[in-house]
Amino acid sequence: MADNRTIRSEVLDFEPYSPGLSIPEIKRRHNLARVIKLASNENPLGTSPIVQRLIERLAGYAFRYPSPGCPELTEALSEHLRIPSERFVVGNGSDELIDLLLRVKAEPGRDNIVVFRPCFSIYRLQAKLCGVEIREVPLREDFTFPWDEALRQMDENTAFFFVANPDNPSGFAAPKAQILDVASRLPDSALLVLDEAYIDFAHDQNFHSPLGKWSELDNVVFLRTFSKIYGLAGMRLGYGIMPSWLTDYLLRVKLPFSVNVLAEQAGLAALRDRHFFDRSLQTVIRGREFLNGEMERLGCRVFPSQANFLMFRPPAEAEQVFEALLSRGVIVRPLGSYGLQEYLRVSVGHDEENRIFIQALQEALAEHA
Amino acid sequence: MADNRTIRSEVLDFEPYSPGLSIPEIKRRHNLARVIKLASNENPLGTSPIVQRLIERLAGYAFRYPSPGCPELTEALSEHLRIPSERFVVGNGSDELIDLLLRVKAEPGRDNIVVFRPCFSIYRLQAKLCGVEIREVPLREDFTFPWDEALRQMDENTAFFFVANPDNPSGFAAPKAQILDVASRLPDSALLVLDEAYIDFAHDQNFHSPLGKWSELDNVVFLRTFSKIYGLAGMRLGYGIMPSWLTDYLLRVKLPFSVNVLAEQAGLAALRDRHFFDRSLQTVIRGREFLNGEMERLGCRVFPSQANFLMFRPPAEAEQVFEALLSRGVIVRPLGSYGLQEYLRVSVGHDEENRIFIQALQEALAEHA
Numbered sequence: 174m175a176d177n178r179t180i181r182s183e184v185l186d187f188e189p190y191s192p193g194l195s196i197p198e199i200k201r202r203h204n205l206a207r208v209i210k211l212a213s214n215e216n217p218l219g220t221s222p223i224v225q226r227l228i229e230r231l232a233g234y235a236f237r238y239p240s241p242g243c244p245e246l247t248e249a250l251s252e253h254l255r256i257p258s259e260r261f262v263v264g265n266g267s268d269e270l271i272d273l274l275l276r277v278k279a280e281p282g283r284d285n286i287v288v289f290r291p292c293f294s295i296y297r298l299q300a301k302l303c304g305v306e307i308r309e310v311p312l313r314e315d316f317t318f319p320w321d322e323a324l325r326q327m328d329e330n331t332a333f334f335f336v337a338n339p340d341n342p343s344g345f346a347a348p349k350a351q352i353l354d355v356a357s358r359l360p361d362s363a364l365l366v367l368d369e370a371y372i373d374f375a376h377d378q379n380f381h382s383p384l385g386k387w388s389e390l391d392n393v394v395f396l397r398t399f400s401k402i403y404g405l406a407g408m409r410l411g412y413g414i415m416p417s418w419l420t421d422y423l424l425r426v427k428l429p430f431s432v433n434v435l436a437e438q439a440g441l442a443a444l445r446d447r448h449f450f451d452r453s454l455q456t457v458i459r460g461r462e463f464l465n466g467e468m469e470r471l472g473c474r475v476f477p478s479q480a481n482f483l484m485f486r487p488p489a490e491a492e493q494v495f496e497a498l499l500s501r502g503v504i505v506r507p508l509g510s511y512g513l514q515e516y517l518r519v520s521v522g523h524d525e526e527n528r529i530f531i532q533a534l535q536e537a538l539a540e541h542a
Numbered sequence: 543m544a545d546n547r548t549i550r551s552e553v554l555d556f557e558p559y560s561p562g563l564s565i566p567e568i569k570r571r572h573n574l575a576r577v578i579k580l581a582s583n584e585n586p587l588g589t590s591p592i593v594q595r596l597i598e599r600l601a602g603y604a605f606r607y608p609s610p611g612c613p614e615l616t617e618a619l620s621e622h623l624r625i626p627s628e629r630f631v632v633g634n635g636s637d638e639l640i641d642l643l644l645r646v647k648a649e650p651g652r653d654n655i656v657v658f659r660p661c662f663s664i665y666r667l668q669a670k671l672c673g674v675e676i677r678e679v680p681l682r683e684d685f686t687f688p689w690d691e692a693l694r695q696m697d698e699n700t701a702f703f704f705v706a707n708p709d710n711p712s713g714f715a716a717p718k719a720q721i722l723d724v725a726s727r728l729p730d731s732a733l734l735v736l737d738e739a740y741i742d743f744a745h746d747q748n749f750h751s752p753l754g755k756w757s758e759l760d761n762v763v764f765l766r767t768f769s770k771i772y773g774l775a776g777m778r779l780g781y782g783i784m785p786s787w788l789t790d791y792l793l794r795v796k797l798p799f800s801v802n803v804l805a806e807q808a809g810l811a812a813l814r815d816r817h818f819f820d821r822s823l824q825t826v827i828r829g830r831e832f833l834n835g836e837m838e839r840l841g842c843r844v845f846p847s848q849a850n851f852l853m854f855r856p857p858a859e860a861e862q863v864f865e866a867l868l869s870r871g872v873i874v875r876p877l878g879s880y881g882l883q884e885y886l887r888v889s890v891g892h893d894e895e896n897r898i899f900i901q902a903l904q905e906a907l908a909e910h911a
Contacts, residue, residue, distance in 0.1 A: 179701075179731065180791050184646050187794035190611060213607050220604040228601035228804075232594040235808060236585045236773040242559060265634060265778075268797045276671060277553050281650060295797070302645060302795050332548075362548065404605040407803025409634075422549050425556035426671050428637045428664070433802045434776025435597075439604060 183304050196504075205502040209526050212506040214341075214371075214482050216404035217456050217523040221449035224405070227442040228435055241429035243437045250412060253444055256387055259417040262424060263440075265431040267370060267396045267411030270423070271335075272299045274366060274394065274413075277422045279305040279332040284362075286333045287326050289318060291342065291511035293368065296335040305332065316343035316476060316484075320355050327360050334359065337368040338382075339375060342508055342518045344478025346375055349383040356383075356393050364419075366394045370411075371480035373402040373450075374457050381479065384414070391416050399436075401481060402453050403443040408436040457481045460521040467531045471538055482520045484508070487534075489541040491517050497537030503530050552673050565873075574871040578895050581875040583710075583740075583851050585773035586825050586892040590818035593774070596811040597804055610798035612806045619781060622813055625756055628786040631793060632809075634800040636739060636765045636780030639792070640704075641668045643735060643763065643782075646791045648674040648701035653731075655702045656695050658687060660711065660880035662737065665704040674701065685712035685845060685853075689724050696729050703728065706737040707751075708744060711877055711887045713847025715744055718752040725752075725762050733788075735763045739780075740849035742771040742819075743826050750848065753783070760785050770850060771822050772812040777805040826850045829890040836900045840907055851889045853877070856903075858910035860886050866906030872899050 196208045243263035251258035264270040272295075279286065281304030288296050290309040300307050308326045313319050323334065334355075339346035356365050367383075375381045384395055394415040400406035410432065413423070443449070464483055468475045472488035487494045495507045495517060506518040519530060565577045612632035620627035633639040641664075648655065650673030657665050659678040669676050677695045682688050692703065703724075708715035725734050736752075744750045753764055763784040769775035779801065782792070812818070833852055837844045841857035856863045864876045864886060875887040888899060 178787055179649075180646060181649055184791055184795055187791070189790065190793050190798070195609070195613075215607065216605045220602050224604065225601040228604060229598040232597035232601075233589050235589040235593065235597060235776050236587075238582050238584065238769075238775045239778075240564070244564075266797075266799055268799065272797070276550070278549060280548075280550055281673070298795075299797075304650070400607075406607045406799075407604050409608075409799060409802050418547055421558065422553055422556070424559050426553055426667075428635075428641070428668075429559070430635060430637065430775075430778060433778050433805065435804065436802065 183301055187298070187301070199499060199504065203500045203502065208502045208504065209522065209529055210504045211520040211522050211526065211530060212504045213406070214401060214480070214520045215406050216401065216453055217460065217521060217526065218404065218449065218453050220404045221443055221446045223446045223449065224439050224442045228439055231435055231438050234434055237434055239430050239432055239434040239437060242424055243432055246437045246440050249441050249444055254384070254414070256414060257417070259420060260387070260414050261412055262415070262420050262427070263410070263412045263432060263437070264427070266400065266409040267368065267398050267413070268295050269431055270396055270411055270413045271295050271366070273423045273427055274333065275299050275303045275305060277419070277426060278364070279303055281305060284330045284332040286335060287323055287331055288335045289323070291513060292335065293337050293341050294510070312343070316340065316345045318347050318351070320351060324355065324358055327363055329360055329362050331360055331363040333364050333366050335366045335368065337370065339371040339479040341371070341480065342482070342484045342506070342511055342513070342516070343476050344480040344482060344484055345476065346381045346479035349381055352383050353386065356390060359392055364392050364394055366396060368396045370396065370398045370401055372397070373454065374481045375479040376458070387414060394419070399440050399443055402450060403440070404449070404453065405436070405439055405443055408433060408439050410436045410440045456523055457521045460524065460527045464519065464521060464527055464531070468534070471535055482518050484516055484518045486516050487538060489538055491515050493541045494534070494537050497540050498533050501533040501536060503533045552670060556667070556670070568868060568873065572869045572871065577871045577873065578891065578898055579873045580889040580891050580895065580899060581873045582775070583770060583849070583889045584775050585770065585822055586829065586890060586895065587773065587818065587822050589773045590812055590815045592815045592818065593808050593811045597808055600804055600807050603803055606803055608799050608801055608803040608806060611793055612801055615806045615809045618810050618813055623753070623783070625783060626786070628789060629756070629783050630781055631784070631789050631796070632779070632781045632801060632806070633796070635769065635778040636737065636767050636782070637664050638800055639765055639780055639782045640664050640735070642792045642796055643702065644668050644672045644674060646788070646795060647733070648672055650674060653699045653701040655704060656692055656700055657704045658692070658709070660882060661704065662706050662710050663879070681712070685709065685714045687716050687720070689720060693724065693727055696732055698729055698731050700729055700732040702733050702735050704735045704737065706739065708740040708848040710740070710849065711851070711853045711875070711880055711882070711885070712845050713849040713851060713853055714845065715750045715848035718750055721752050722755065725759060728761055733761050733763055735765060737765045739765065739767045739770055741766070742823065743850045744848040745827070756783060763788070768809050768812055771819060772809070773818070773822065774805070774808055774812055777802060777808050779805045779809045825892055826890045829893065829896045832896055833888065833890060833900070837903065840904055851887050853885055853887050855885050856907060858907055860884050862910045863903070863906050866909055867902050870902040870905060872902045
């Protein structure tokens with residue numbers, strides 16, 4: 174019998190949200206004056222000072238509705254990347270764009286998506302919410318991409334193939350030659366969604382990203398974000414670059430005011446602040462090399478990373494190392510939710526944070542080796 | 543044959559987005575130094591100075607991801623309204639909550655929603671995107687609610703009955719006695735979603751809102767927003783109050799970072815700024831009475847409003863009046879998209895804006911009467 178407590182079957186087995194400890198709670202519990210968060214791949218330099226000044230100047234506009242479609246930022250991105258503006262959709266983080274892509278094109282109960290396992294969770298979660306089948310292809314043991322196996326999983330009902338490049342949590346990035354090859358072999362039904370959230374941190378972006386070939390790629394969607402190198406994770410700002418027949422439909426169904434009025438302006442200022450971009454990149458590359466060397470010295474298996482984080486397997490139980498780091502005021506990311514119980518992920522911090530982390534890791538390993 | 547251009551059938555007949563003129567474009571076209579926007583029901587006093595200071599102070603946090611679920615704001619709302627925190631879900635505007643409610647509970651291809659016609663467009667658009675049937679019940683000619691007809695449209699597959707109270711665009715508000723009666727007569731399957739975006743502007747909130755009876759209402763969802771009396775339309779912040787079995791599932795499927803990090807803090811500051819709230823309310827009540835009297839004097843049919851806007855039927859063609867106002871630097875809202883071609887809606891501005899609007903209206907009517 175009908176009952177207003179009815180929940181859609183797709184939703185019933187979503188996990189309840191379980192919040193981690195906040196920084197103040199960690200401080201209290203472990204009696205710490207300072208806590209360093211290297212868990213969410215945020216920018217080690219924080220927010221650009223130029224962006225901060227802009228937010229301060231525009232705070233009085235908080236009462237105004239945003240412009241639907243973020244026309245100013247769309248134009249600026251178009252100029253910045255020299256790609257026509259009708260190929261861009263700006264979203265409330267890439268998360269909104271992932272959801273919109275699925276809702277516009279993937280037919281519930283018929284279509285499927287293909288993803289690697291492990292991968293960024295939002296691809297799977299939104300597909301599940303949309304009632305779309307998820308086909309998972311295990312990564313190789315070294316966390317490289319098994320392209321042929323992924324292609325074998327696809328059929329004429331595959332709507333999307335989601336690939337993060339660089340990948341999260343491993344930091345691995347495939348060369349663009351492989352990506353172009355895969356794009357040319359997709360079933361007609363399928364679009365490759367290439368999530369390039371971390372591409373700015375790659376040693377040679379042009380070796381990894383096929384964005385330069387956008388005009389020839391009619392079955393690829395690029396996702397990019399202001400959350401990482403632009404230092405705007407909290408403002409929620411991402412964008413997609415895709416064929417214009419697809420932007421058209423995304424913009425038709427998008428909630429008109431999903432992007433915060435200050436976020437669009439912050440994005441414009443961040444795009445112009447080349448100095449902050451360069452400093453962020455240098456800080457991450459320097460820190461990544463430092464952490465890589467030091468963690469190997471401490472006996473960790475460290476995976477080569479093209480992103481602003483490093484996945485590693487400590488020479489002791491990962492959960493114990495995580496807790497020992499926490500008690501010393503350093504938050505890293507346990508990877509149990511990715512099915513990688515033996516691994517941890519650390520975001521590259523600024524130089525001082527990286528030194529504090531290595532010191533804490535050394536102590537943690539001495540305690541648990 | 544399959545083709546990657548396939549779009550879901552539900553999506554194909556969404557209207558393309560057509561942007562209106564921006565304020566700078568209007569200034570240019572009509573050679574105006576000042577343009578007054580009375581089209582989006584924003585707060586006539588702008589953003590609270592206390593909230594502005596807070597945004598300025600916290601601009602440096604833009605690089606941090608928000609806390610999933612907005613725990614601080616949830617607690618503050620719970621204390622403010624004396625309702626347990628497990629009944630609250632904070633969203634990226636009420637728009638996100640409307641979408642989440644549908645996605646959690648309404649079964650595509652089976653369930654239906656009931657709405658009045660005209661009504662706030664997002665109820666219909668998100669239901670359509672979800673593949674859920676929409677049953678529209680025309681408002682009475684005086685824009686009051688035909689409750690019995692709405693109840694007759696419901697069956698055991700009705701998932702939601704969406705009602706805005708006060709209503710948009712008419713400003714009409716039903717008494718809570720009627721709402722309680724309707725809630726008691728819904729089919730078991732159905733939840734009443736009572737969108738109280740404008741309730742703070744009602745002359746006697748307690749006469750119109752059944753929120754005080756929340757603990758007895760197990761089939762009612764209340765939606766409220768920071769966009770109107772709290773002056774935060776651009777920050778995108780709304781919340782729902784609903785039975786805890788439902789908050790549980792909404793929080794399970796909600797994108798974890800949908801709410802901007804500054805928005806949550808702005809909401810906390812806005813809740814504490816009682817002075818701004820009171821001034822906003824007084825400004826709107828005073829302006830509403832002034833506009834009502836003046837528009838009637840100019841021969842408009844003005845509908846009684848409990849909100850921060852007034853719907854009116856000018857004694858001339860509405861579109862001509864709209865354009866004549868625009869050429870004088872006043873933007874109001876044409877209601878063609880609501881199917882009300884003969885009506886306009888004007889947001890209550892501050893005292894000076896209201897006087898300028900009346901002057902412009904008088905000139906516009908002299909031109910077109």
